[in-house]
Amino acid sequence: MRAGKEPARDQIELSEVMYALSDPVRLEIVAFLAQRGEQPCSTCCVDMPKSSLSHHYKVLRETGVISTRIEGTRHYNSLRSDDLNTRFPGLLGSVVEAIHNRH
Amino acid sequence: MRAGKEPARDQIELSEVMYALSDPVRLEIVAFLAQRGEQPCSTCCVDMPKSSLSHHYKVLRETGVISTRIEGTRHYNSLRSDDLNTRFPGLLGSVVEAIHNRH
Numbered sequence: 001m002r003a004g005k006e007p008a009r010d011q012i013e014l015s016e017v018m019y020a021l022s023d024p025v026r027l028e029i030v031a032f033l034a035q036r037g038e039q040p041c042s043t044c045c046v047d048m049p050k051s052s053l054s055h056h057y058k059v060l061r062e063t064g065v066i067s068t069r070i071e072g073t074r075h076y077n078s079l080r081s082d083d084l085n086t087r088f089p090g091l092l093g094s095v096v097e098a099i100h101n102r103h
Numbered sequence: 104m105r106a107g108k109e110p111a112r113d114q115i116e117l118s119e120v121m122y123a124l125s126d127p128v129r130l131e132i133v134a135f136l137a138q139r140g141e142q143p144c145s146t147c148c149v150d151m152p153k154s155s156l157s158h159h160y161k162v163l164r165e166t167g168v169i170s171t172r173i174e175g176t177r178h179y180n181s182l183r184s185d186d187l188n189t190r191f192p193g194l195l196g197s198v199v200e201a202i203h204n205r206h
Contacts, residue, residue: 022122
């Protein structure tokens with residue numbers, strides 16, 4: 001089962017993906033998922049209130065950056081790498097590299 | 104002479120560049136400058152009020168995406184390709200390709 005609304009591949013908009021990536025916390029989440037693959041919400045590296053984190057996951061999901069799978073009471077998030085690489089070749093890889101280069 | 108404040112190369116922030124690229128008009132400006140090189144403000148492809156366009160150029164300039172050179176009464180804009188490619192290798196190219204692929 002999938003959570004909330006996720007745009008189909010051909011409805012992912014570049015400007016909306018850019019907006020999703022314009023926040024440092026969301027960039028951390030993207031870097032985390034790029035490194036670890038699918039993860040439950042609770043394991044992300046970011047130390048912040050659950051409600052704030054849920055908002056960031058929602059933005060990433062509704063813009064097509066991540067997909068959320070529900071299994072029982074847990075939510076598992078993963079990057080939509082295939083969809084993003086098809087829509088915008090090279091973009092996700094260069095963003096992830098840029099996130100790592102910041103540190 | 105340079106217009107307004109432009110961040111030094113090492114002060115260009117990924118999240119701020121992403122924000123600058125989260126607007127369809129600003130993406131059009133980036134695609135236009137990528138194709139044409141340095142251009143006066145007035146020649147951009149976007150048909151909109153001058154004040155709105157000035158705002159978009161300001162966002163692009165203050166986040167480090169473009170540089171504005173003043174010569175007499177004219178403002179010339181260009182992408183900061185070298186700075187962006189040094190800070191975030193491959194990012195600008197993949198964004199420009201993604202803009203073209205939208206159409």
